Amino acid sequence: xLELRKIRPEIFMTTHTSRFAHWRREAxxxxxxxxxxxxxxxxxxxxxxxxxxxxxxxxxxxxAAVAVGGSVWMLGFIVALGLLMAISPIVARHFGAGNPELIxxxxxxxxxxxxxxxFGLLGLSHLFVAPLLDLVGIDIGFRALTVDYVHTIxxxxxxxxxxxxxxxxxEGIGQTRPIMYASVLALVVNVFGNYVLMFGKFGxxxxxxxxxxxxxxxxxxxxxxFLLTYMYRHEVYKPLKIFIRVSPxxxxxxxxxxxxxxxxxxxxxxxxxxxxxxSLLMGTxxxxxxxxxxxxxxxxxxxxxxxxxxxxxxTIRVGHxxxxxxxxEARFSGWVGISMCGLFMLGSAVFMLxxxxxxxxxYTDDPxxxxxxISLLLMAAFFQVSDGLQIGATSALRxxxxxxVPMYLTAIIYWGLAFPLSYMAxxxxxxxxxxxxxxxxxxxxxxxxxxxxxxxFVTKAAIQQHHRLTALPE
Numbered sequence: 001x002l003e004l005r006k007i008r009p010e011i012f013m014t015t016h017t018s019r020f021a022h023w024r025r026e027a028x029x030x031x032x033x034x035x036x037x038x039x040x041x042x043x044x045x046x047x048x049x050x051x052x053x054x055x056x057x058x059x060x061x062x063x064a065a066v067a068v069g070g071s072v073w074m075l076g077f078i079v080a081l082g083l084l085m086a087i088s089p090i091v092a093r094h095f096g097a098g099n100p101e102l103i104x105x106x107x108x109x110x111x112x113x114x115x116x117x118x119f120g121l122l123g124l125s126h127l128f129v130a131p132l133l134d135l136v137g138i139d140i141g142f143r144a145l146t147v148d149y150v151h152t153i154x155x156x157x158x159x160x161x162x163x164x165x166x167x168x169x170x171e172g173i174g175q176t177r178p179i180m181y182a183s184v185l186a187l188v189v190n191v192f193g194n195y196v197l198m199f200g201k202f203g204x205x206x207x208x209x210x211x212x213x214x215x216x217x218x219x220x221x222x223x224x225x226f227l228l229t230y231m232y233r234h235e236v237y238k239p240l241k242i243f244i245r246v247s248p249x250x251x252x253x254x255x256x257x258x259x260x261x262x263x264x265x266x267x268x269x270x271x272x273x274x275x276x277x278x279s280l281l282m283g284t285x286x287x288x289x290x291x292x293x294x295x296x297x298x299x300x301x302x303x304x305x306x307x308x309x310x311x312x313x314x315t316i317r318v319g320h321x322x323x324x325x326x327x328x329e330a331r332f333s334g335w336v337g338i339s340m341c342g343l344f345m346l347g348s349a350v351f352m353l354x355x356x357x358x359x360x361x362x363y364t365d366d367p368x369x370x371x372x373x374i375s376l377l378l379m380a381a382f383f384q385v386s387d388g389l390q391i392g393a394t395s396a397l398r399x400x401x402x403x404x405v406p407m408y409l410t411a412i413i414y415w416g417l418a419f420p421l422s423y424m425a426x427x428x429x430x431x432x433x434x435x436x437x438x439x440x441x442x443x444x445x446x447x448x449x450x451x452x453x454x455x456x457f458v459t460k461a462a463i464q465q466h467h468r469l470t471a472l473p474e
Contacts, residue, residue, distance in 0.1 A: 026336045033313035036180035041305035043183035047190045051212055052298045054194045056364055058208055060287045065145035065209050067294030068138060068283045071276035072129060072150050076121040078272040082265025084110060084164045086257050089319045089398055091172025096323020100239040107242045109253040110165035118158030125154040138283045145209050152213030156220030163224035166231055174316060178230045182223045190219040263403035267410045274414040281426040281436060289433050292372035295363040300380040303348040307341035307388040311395035318399025327466040331459035334396030345388030352381040372433055379437040386448040393451035402458050409450050418443025
């Protein structure tokens with residue numbers, strides 16, 4: 001090999017140059033898809049940021065109610081998100097294989113599923129939220145406010161579920177711009193709605209946290225109406241024939257979506273449930289700690305929006321490549337995307353370490369809340385890279401429709417290890433809040449290692465199988 005380098009060094013230079021060019025082209029393709037989704041997720045984070053900061057102006061109890069209530073609402077939302085997210089890899093595969101009418105069929109059934117999920121979750125919230133908060137032992141000082149907030153915001157769940165069914169169809173065919181438009185519209189409507197309904201502007205009653213929930217419910221419904229209108233009118237969706245008829249419920253198609261979506265829902269719920277569970281633990285420690293936790297988790301979630309957007313693009317790119325039966329390109333797309341997620345979160349960690357005091361000052365002037373929030377942001381910096389790698393690997397595996405093993409891994413790691421550690425820190429040993437967050441660091445780090453290893457073995461096996469199927473006979 002050394003002799004070859006001396007004789008023909010340009011061969012190796014060309015190889016390295018072409019690899020870099022390939023990596024750059026793939027990164028650009030991912031970013032083209034992810035760019036509108038980044039705006040989408042940042043707009044969603046902006047909505048959460050606005051809810052938190054505007055609730056904080058009402059007082060610590062209101063901020064804590066939005067924090068804990070938002071975590072409860074998020075559990076229901078994530079279940080629906082995971083089940084409907086199966087539409088994206090299904091659509092991506094059919095799009096890569098050139099089967100547009102099948103995409104329309106799955107979309108119509110996805111809309112039926114969204115109706116069942118949205119109204120089902122709305123009903124369950126009115127039955128079980130109050131008993132759940134009582135069982136957990138949420139501070140009585142803001143428990144009633146939390147129940148009111150959750151009951152109100154859940155009226156937006158049917159619209160949000162229907163929006164997601166259309167959104168994942170649009171994502172699957174690589175059309176991410178309308179999702180960006182819908183989210184920017186939602187940010188504007190939600191902030192204005194908060195201003196009017198929370199503080200009683202323009203003659204409206206001052207509804208406090210109920211106004212915050214109502215503004216969010218209205219916003220979610222408008223997002224569905226906007227995307228439905230856009231997809232109905234735009235030419236790029238015409239070949240899919242989504243709106244040519246109202247299809248009856250086809251259980252076989254719903255079962256296929258649920259078969260893929262259930263593991264995704266469990267996987268996402270395992271991670272989100274970990275964060276929500278820790279939020280509930282923080283809620284038992286008093287108003288100041290719950291408010292500080294909301295500040296730290298809100299900012300960490302905002303930074304997570306970019307790798308989350310890239311991860312959605314990874315699923316699309318991998319699905320398209322596999323639809324074309326290009327196993328090598330699918331593996332390459334996955335690794336490029338995972339690397340990009342990790343690199344961004346490394347930058348996020350550095351930013352948190354340097355600017356955490358300034359960040360907290362954007363949310364509150366309360367010195368007791370500020371002190372706890374700054375310490376929690378320090379802990380958040382330690383799990384940023386792991387969080388980016390695990391979401392990238394999970395999404396790449398989703399493109400392969402490999403959902404069950406990641407489901408088992410994350411469920412065991414987050415709920416067999418991470419949450420028990422946080423629970424013991426909070427309840428058994430009565431440790432300070434930053435130690436409770438130690439469960440995040442341990443759980444996300446282990447998940448990152450195991451999920452990236454899983455992606456390596458799955459993609460290697462897929463390439464070997466492809467070679468066997470395409471090999472010429474002797």
